Amino acid sequence: MTSSTIRHVTYRNLGWDSAADIYLPPDFDEKRKYPAIVSTHPIGSCKEQTSGTVYAAALAKEGFVVIAFDASFQGASGGSPRFIEDPAIRVSDIRFAIDYLVTLPYVDENRIGAIGVCGGGAYTIQAAMTDRRIKALVSITGVNFGRLIRESFSNFDPVSAMEAMGRQRTAEARGAARNVINYLPDSVEGGRKAGITDIDVLEATEYYKTPRGRKPNGATSGLYSFNSAAMGWDAFLYAEVLLTQPLMIVVGDKPGGFGAYRDGWEIYGRAASKHKHIVVAEGWSHYDLYDKAGAVTLALGNAVPFFGEHL
Structure with missing residues (x-):
């Protein structure tokens, strides 16, 4: 898509502004009503990566108005301190994106869907449970961040991790520098030298x-001292009762340490949705589904007709 088909916008969130890109369909007509989709980025990502330039752009070409936004405290969106990854606020961000969409005269408020990648996929699932304006949703290699941080992100010792987070937050409250951690090594070579073998990392x-x-x-x-907010959070809580909208899960069949394959099958089994589908991308991994042509084509080949049917 050319830059002329993307509108850069800001809108009010809780006490700050959110930044977003709106991807418009070809031959866009302001006087028409279009189905719309909210696209949510992974943990540590931004709207210019897979949620925007890959999935939002492709869905817009298929006739949808798509909004890809930066999470609060991250990217070009406001909020302080920076780099907070609080699942409750990430889910709230999706609701605010919908709030903005329903103010646009060319959006059909009765045909709003949602898609998310990695952590954004699980945030999308949780958002759909409590915002009935979402009529259909797709999770692309979705990861339940609460489960992940309780397990491998805390070395399977969440209580000790929370105690350390509490000590750090106390130090910061007393004037110490913020401890902003990088979730990843600086390079693949550096990661291998450090003994990392997990395909996802x-x-x-x-x-x-x-x-x-x-x-x-x-x-x-991520702001380490604030990560404790995710410890008691579960993206799939009450899915058996509240997740009733049409649902599509897309996962690769090369499992990694972030657990998307496992999480995908769990929510597929637990969701109350009468129309639910799981697509296993054979031969593809978690990060292949971010931008690799074959994996993305497979995902969109299922997601586009799914949204076409249910929006």
Whole structure:
């Protein structure tokens, strides 16, 4: 898509502004009503990466108005301190994106869907449970951040991790410097030298730390002292009761340490949705689904007709 088909916008969030890009369909007509989709980026990512330039752009070409936004405290959006990854606020961000969409005269408020990648996929699932304006949703290699941080991100010792986070937050409240951690090594080579063998960590590094996916606001950073907010959070809580909208899950069949394959099958089983589908991309990994042509084509080949049917 050319730059003329993207509108850069800001809108009010809780006490700050959110920054977003709106991707418009070809031959866009202000006087028409279009189905719309909210696209949510992964943890540590930004709207200029997979959620925007890959999935939002492709869906717009298929006739949808798509909004890709930066999470609060991240990217070009406001909020302080920076680099907070609080699942409750990330889900709230999706609601504010919908609030903005319904003010646009060319958006059909009764045909709003949602898509998310990695952590954004699980945030989208949780948002759909409590915002009935979302009529259909797609999770692309979705990861339940609460589960992830309780397990591998805390070395399977969440209580000790929370105690350390509490000590750090106390120190920061007393004037110490913020501890902003990088979720990834600086390079694939550096990760391997450090003994990292997990496919997800190494492929994430290859995506975010090289020209393939690197963007100025794709910081892959998190404010350590505030990560305790995710410890008691579960993206799939009450899915058996509240998740009733049409649902599509897309996962690769090469499992990695971030757990998208496992999480995908879990929510597929738990969701109350009468219309639910799981697409397993054979031969593809978690990060292949971010931007690799074959994997993305497979995902969109299922997601586009799904949204076409249910929006």
